[in-house]
Every structure is written in structure tokens, then in C-alpha cells.
Amino acid sequence: MAGSYGSTLRYKNVERIKSIGKHTLLGASGEVSDFQEILRYLDELIIYDDMWDDGNSLGPKEVHNYLTRVMYNRRNKFDPLFNSLVVGGVKNGQKYLGMVGMIGTHYEDNHVATGFGNHLARPLMRAEWHEDMSFEEAVKLLEKCLLVLLYRDRSAINKFQIAKITEVGVTISEPYALKTFWGFLAFQNPTKGAEGSW
Amino acid sequence: MDPDLSAPHSMGTTIIGVTYDGGVVLGADSRTSTGMYVANRASDKITQLTDNVYVCRSGSAADSQILSDYVRYFLNQHTIQLGQPATVKVAANLVRLFSYQNKNMLQTGLIIGGWDKYEGGQIYSVPLGGTVLKQPFTIGGSGSSYLYGFFDQAWKDGMSKDEAEKLVVKAVSLAIARDGASGGVVRTVTINAEGATRNFYSGDSLPLWHEELEPRNSLLDILVSGASPEPMSI
Numbered sequence: 001m002a003g004s005y006g007s008t009l010r011y012k013n014v015e016r017i018k019s020i021g022k023h024t025l026l027g028a029s030g031e032v033s034d035f036q037e038i039l040r041y042l043d044e045l046i047i048y049d050d051m052w053d054d055g056n057s058l059g060p061k062e063v064h065n066y067l068t069r070v071m072y073n074r075r076n077k078f079d080p081l082f083n084s085l086v087v088g089g090v091k092n093g094q095k096y097l098g099m100v101g102m103i104g105t106h107y108e109d110n111h112v113a114t115g116f117g118n119h120l121a122r123p124l125m126r127a128e129w130h131e132d133m134s135f136e137e138a139v140k141l142l143e144k145c146l147l148v149l150l151y152r153d154r155s156a157i158n159k160f161q162i163a164k165i166t167e168v169g170v171t172i173s174e175p176y177a178l179k180t181f182w183g184f185l186a187f188q189n190p191t192k193g194a195e196g197s198w
Numbered sequence: 199m200d201p202d203l204s205a206p207h208s209m210g211t212t213i214i215g216v217t218y219d220g221g222v223v224l225g226a227d228s229r230t231s232t233g234m235y236v237a238n239r240a241s242d243k244i245t246q247l248t249d250n251v252y253v254c255r256s257g258s259a260a261d262s263q264i265l266s267d268y269v270r271y272f273l274n275q276h277t278i279q280l281g282q283p284a285t286v287k288v289a290a291n292l293v294r295l296f297s298y299q300n301k302n303m304l305q306t307g308l309i310i311g312g313w314d315k316y317e318g319g320q321i322y323s324v325p326l327g328g329t330v331l332k333q334p335f336t337i338g339g340s341g342s343s344y345l346y347g348f349f350d351q352a353w354k355d356g357m358s359k360d361e362a363e364k365l366v367v368k369a370v371s372l373a374i375a376r377d378g379a380s381g382g383v384v385r386t387v388t389i390n391a392e393g394a395t396r397n398f399y400s401g402d403s404l405p406l407w408h409e410e411l412e413p414r415n416s417l418l419d420i421l422v423s424g425a426s427p428e429p430m431s432i
Contacts, residue, residue, distance in 0.1 A: 008344075008376060009376050009377070012409035116234070116235070139416065139417050140418070143417065152235060152239070153236070155378055176411060176414060176420060177411035177412060182400035187240040187398075190241070195246050196263055
């Protein structure tokens, strides 16, 4: 939930997950102003689709594809939107999860991540994700990843939101904090016997 | 965005040195970063130079380590030749010598704090260029930017040991809340006539500041305790 300003943790209440239409959740990392612009684009897209009033509605696959085109075309004009996006949702019983980067790189998978998550979270998810996980298992896995990122990413703060989307609808949790662990014996006196080291 | 793992290790840092009635309290955070990656979340930035003099290090991890190693070595020789503990003033000026003469190559800001029988507790600030300044209290590192206003208001002369330590811990904790380059635990070293004492304040024992929340084990605990919101449907 952090909005950084250089190395200052300036804003501590930024909502980075928004719901799009009836079937999609969008999460963003990177420049907040660009994310807000993307939300405007999507708003227009959803409204125009809705105006057809034909019983059809844009699902996560369509939103993902649209965002991919937007990001890639901006990259080609050397004027990128500085975001990495996670797009997920359920439509007609079909689950979908994808990622789009600021240069238009995109893919679909059972688990995706942005930024440091690519290095720290994806290995954890590769090891522990399996088909037909329960909601509780999924939350536990996500929290495991979030904690590692909190320890190791300078731009992270201890404030998170977890969002869930099912055929029934969307839930975005209230912001909450995780317990951190500092009780390793080695943390107490790390330079004992090696004065001047870390 | 690849973490720049070949970026020099820098201790973004928040470091503080404060005198009180009878000694000094030195404080620091514990985050060492390589670019945006936290290379060490439990570093010890308060380094011993002699039994009675410690230094808080900030800036380049390598530069500050090598400088304190050199100073420790020479201070050790000096103590032997002198026949009694080195004074804080001598330690500070030795640090200044290295800092100033190598100013083109070094990038480290230091706070020297200690106690000797001649002048009691003293704090010396040695910032980037190699200036030495004796001060009743001083702050350093990237996190210190967020503390100037705080100290303008909260500092007072003649504090007790406990007041001084509480002030230091509160200040480092405030800086950690706003500086991405500072984080982890708060370490303090208190030095007086009796000697030097280390303390450790872990992340979860620090107070919560604006827009910070009480830590929990998991979202599932919140959901189970009955606050389960109905899914939004449009």
C-alpha cells in the first residue's frame, strides 16, 4: 500500500488493487499517476462496452489483452506507463490470471508477480502452488511471499490488502499488517568476535 | 526491474548520538541495502573503536568499515603508548584525519561517541567532507532528514540515561517509518563511567506511527473473527 517518493515512504494508504467491471481485478506496481490514468482508460472501456447493452461484458482475458496493447504501444512511442500490472478474474466459471509489464511483456500463469516479487515470490509460489488450493492455503502462501518482500524490498511497508475474485463477486480486504520475526540469535550480536563487520 | 546486485552496499541508514547527564547514547537502524534490495536486515552499524569509544557508521558500508578498522588499529597502538584509555577527542580527530585526507575517495558519515575521565560523555560528528564538530547531540544518514524537526522540538539538555535512550529509540523508529533506506531493528550502545552496554529493540516492539497498523499473524485471523465482508456484486 506504499506510494514512494524517491527513497521517502511518502504515502502509506495507496490502494493498488481495483476491480474492473464485474469480472476482473487489477493490481499495479510502479508509478501511481500512470496507474490512475490506466484506470481512466479502463473506465471508458467498460462504460462503452456496457452501453451496447447486449448482455455481454468484458472479462479478465479481454482486459489483459487491452492493457497489453496499451502498454506496448506506449513503449513504441518511447513514452511508457511506468507500471507492472497483475490482471485476474473469473468469467463463466473460467479462472484467469495474467501479467503485463511496462514494455508490453505479458503472460498468463497460475501465479504471477511484479518487481522484486519476480525474484523472491515466484520461487516460493512455484514450490508451493498446486491445483485446487483452498482460499486459506492461497492466503497463507501469499502472506509468506508478502513477508519476504517486506523484509527484503526497500520500497515495501507493513500494510497489505488481499483481494479475492470468484464467480460470485469481488472482495478486497481492509488494510492489515503482518507480524515480523527478529528473534534469531544471530541478530542479537552479529559482530561479536568480528568487530567492525556487519 | 532487476535488483542491482552489483551496486555498492550502502547503509542508507539512520544514526544518532546523544549526550546525557553522565554519558552518551548511540543509536542506529539495521538495514544495509544494495540498490533496492535489502542485503542485510539486521546489520550492526555501531562499531567499537576502544572499550570506551564507539562509532556509528553511515554511507558506504565498505568505506566506513575500512576506516573504522584503521582507526581501531591506530587507537590501539596509541592506548598502549599512552598507558591509559584513549580520549574520545583523540578518537574523533583520528577519524577526521582519515576522512579528510581521503575525502575524494570516501563516502561515509560517522558519529563518534564515548566517555573518558577528563571530559565525560562526548559526541563528535564527522560528516562527508571530514569536518569534526563536538555537539550535545547529532543525527546522520539518509533517515536523519526526517528527524531535524523532531529533535528541534524534543531535545533538551541534562536528560537522564533512560530519557536519552527512549528519545533515541523513538527517533530511529520514526525515521524507519519514512525512510526506505532505513529499517529493521534499533540498536543502541550506552557508554558511561561504568562501561558500554548494547541494547536491541526488535521491529515488532517499536511503537506504531501514523497510518501504521497492529501486526497480525494472518488475514485469516481477521476473517475468522467475524468481520467477513460480503463480496461486492455489481
